[in-house]
Amino acid sequence: MTKNSTGKAKPEGRQSDKAAARKPGTSIAEWIVAGISCAALLSVLTYLVIDGLSAPDGTPEIVVVPVGTTPGNDRYVVEFSASNRGGKSVAAVEIKGELRDDKGVVEESSVVLDYVPQKSERRGALIFTADPNRHQLRLFAGGYIEP
Structure with missing residues (x-):
């Protein structure tokens, strides 16, 4: 055991309850947000490419x-x-x-x-x-x- 600044004994190797409850890695919510963001970005890029390639030049009227x-x-x-x-x-x-x-x-x-x-x-x-x-x-x- 180690002593802290107040002189009381502090047990080593013990983690807090919050740290023990948290799992390492990416959560499901983060994966969902990332998927929606990628889909939105690909949709916008696809629209811009199609619009740029198919827009008629024509003449002004x-x-x-x-x-x-x-x-x-x-x-x-x-x-x-x-x-x-x-x-x-x-x-x-x-x-x-x-x-x-x-x-x-x-x-x-x-x-x-x-x-x-x-x-x-x-x-x-x-x-x-x-x-x-x-x-x-x-x-x-x-x-x-x-x-």
Whole structure:
């Protein structure tokens, strides 16, 4: 027997109850969590590889639709939605708007959208001084660059 700092005898070779009850090795709960984590990781990697290999490049298809018109101080704000329905993302998309009558174009306005990913939508607005409700409004994409 050995003596501890208080001078009392301490039996050697005796383990605590907690240490004796614990079994060495990996528990079943740890194996289950590891299995679920591996399955999730493999699923994500498989999805990314399949999506990367099968995604169509195609061409961008920008469709511009007016959402609403708000009159202001000597101006009219025409809000629009630009959707890229194609299989390729584009950047610096120029959206043009024209107000037309029987004689031709009355007024033009344009704005540039920084980025429009494939299969997504972006919103913006064009500003006119003439009333769009009194003219024929034409909205369209005028150009873009590849990111």
